[in-house]
Amino acid sequence: MNLKRREALRLTAIIGLMAATGLISQAEAAEWNKAAFDAKSLDDVLKSLGGSSADKSSAITINAPDIAENGAVVPVGVTSTLPKTQQMAILVEKNPSALAAQFILTADSEAFVASRVKMGQTSNVHALVKADGKWYVTTKEVKVTLGGCGG
Known part of the structure; x- marks a missing residue:
């Protein structure tokens, strides 16, 4: 179960980094x-x-x-x-x-x-x-x- 939780945290961190670095805009992330x-x-x-x-x-x-x-x-x-x-x-x-x-x-x-x-x-x-x-x-x-x- 910890692996699933870690995977979810990893994906959240990746999306956050993508938004912070401009790879995706916050508007794109929020509008989906x-x-x-x-x-x-x-x-x-x-x-x-x-x-x-x-x-x-x-x-x-x-x-x-x-x-x-x-x-x-x-x-x-x-x-x-x-x-x-x-x-x-x-x-x-x-x-x-x-x-x-x-x-x-x-x-x-x-x-x-x-x-x-x-x-x-x-x-x-x-x-x-x-x-x-x-x-x-x-x-x-x-x-x-x-x-x-x-x-």
Whole structure:
């Protein structure tokens, strides 16, 4: 597992050095998924990521609290048992921008990601997974008792 973590750190460092030395501009590095992060719905995010539809899958698990006492920091984890998982994304349906996080996985990566997301209100959280070229989704409702997006 440490090798995977080291590889991720190495790739992050390489991209940072490329941006710092001008091999790629910061605008190019930031714009690669700007449309996806500006999207307002699951369908719009999916389209921005190059998909047209997503099938529901029980092979994807969302690990998030049923009730979040503070919407400013809601821990969300996604696990996929789908073979050849390539990408994972966490979406919060009722947030101003639906896409909260996007992860691109290498072939050697374990199909698990975790993040903390901000939620302004009770909402469905979607886990969008691309595996073997096809998109899949699962959903979990998370109730928020204290707003996080300006609440």
